[in-house]
Amino acid sequence: MTLSTESTRFLEDLKVYLLASGKNEQATNEIVTELEDHLIEAEADGKSVRAITGDSPADYIQSISKEMAFDPKEAFWIVLQVFLGASSFLYLQNLLNGTTTFSILLVGGFLLISTVYLTTLAFLFRQDALRDGARPRIMRYGIHGSIHFLLIIGLLIVNGLIDSPKITLSPSVGRMIGALLILWILVSAWKTKTWILPIALLVFFVPQLLLLSLFDLSEITAVLVSYVLTSITIAVTFIRSSKNSQTD
Amino acid sequence: MSSTQMLKGILDGCLLALIAEEEIYGYELATKLKAYGFADISEGTIYPLLIRMQKLGWIESTSRVSPSGPKRKYYSITTSGVEELTAFKQRWHHLSTSVESILKEDE
Numbered sequence: 001m002t003l004s005t006e007s008t009r010f011l012e013d014l015k016v017y018l019l020a021s022g023k024n025e026q027a028t029n030e031i032v033t034e035l036e037d038h039l040i041e042a043e044a045d046g047k048s049v050r051a052i053t054g055d056s057p058a059d060y061i062q063s064i065s066k067e068m069a070f071d072p073k074e075a076f077w078i079v080l081q082v083f084l085g086a087s088s089f090l091y092l093q094n095l096l097n098g099t100t101t102f103s104i105l106l107v108g109g110f111l112l113i114s115t116v117y118l119t120t121l122a123f124l125f126r127q128d129a130l131r132d133g134a135r136p137r138i139m140r141y142g143i144h145g146s147i148h149f150l151l152i153i154g155l156l157i158v159n160g161l162i163d164s165p166k167i168t169l170s171p172s173v174g175r176m177i178g179a180l181l182i183l184w185i186l187v188s189a190w191k192t193k194t195w196i197l198p199i200a201l202l203v204f205f206v207p208q209l210l211l212l213s214l215f216d217l218s219e220i221t222a223v224l225v226s227y228v229l230t231s232i233t234i235a236v237t238f239i240r241s242s243k244n245s246q247t248d
Numbered sequence: 249m250s251s252t253q254m255l256k257g258i259l260d261g262c263l264l265a266l267i268a269e270e271e272i273y274g275y276e277l278a279t280k281l282k283a284y285g286f287a288d289i290s291e292g293t294i295y296p297l298l299i300r301m302q303k304l305g306w307i308e309s310t311s312r313v314s315p316s317g318p319k320r321k322y323y324s325i326t327t328s329g330v331e332e333l334t335a336f337k338q339r340w341h342h343l344s345t346s347v348e349s350i351l352k353e354d355e
Contacts, residue, residue, distance in 0.1 A: 018333070037319075068299060
């Protein structure tokens, strides 16, 4: 028995809202499954999603959220995962360029930008989920991501202009941390069955290495080409997965 | 004040009473409430209450495979739920007697 598009979208919105509010993933899945079961029977009896949520699905989603506790452990793992995922590009790029020295300004600035990125992203997800079945505003996520990419570029420029205390890792320690980072990414991808980050990293680094070794391009051109390829890959994957979830 | 607002405060007790009768799942519970005359309440209202009652330890749940596909959550009452139900019945008896006597005086 398949659910109507309206009910499916309501369940997706509920799940996104609860996860973006830092609720426990297992408890979130439990309530979503319970409401899915309810909606299947309700639709078979000729009722719509409004019979369950009342006039405002947004108010209903918030009433469920209010009863569920914030799970700091869950939120910590999500933050750590996203932070390590984002920092892997910067760290591995430095390692590729033979740099294992990182300034306090760069590390601190990166932490701050990542925190702002995550907080605002969770806010966007929550806002979208309460928009009563409307399609996600993909353009806003694109602009949001681009602003933070520009902030990182700005940080790199400022870091080059201002001198701040530095942490220097020996090349072997640097490589070991790089290897651990890759291992962490692969284990997380395998556990969550989401391979977008390892694929994005491959698309980011493999063309760079090829361009640098085969065509003798400058490092910055190679990075730019790789950035464009990675953005296209992420955009295509995102659009394909949202199309799949609509046809399911 | 709408009847929905009046009912909200006593819905916990009604749900507990229905769960005390037999092990029951969400849709069945919503259907039974409707059959008893709670037609104004949207069916989903029960779920935030069930989450809260489970947190308070009044009810517990087990998941089993359902004919419709996803796993179905069945609720049953706990010992502290039975105690709460007894207390609710006393509160309700006291309240309904008081309201009844005021309304009779008006007639």
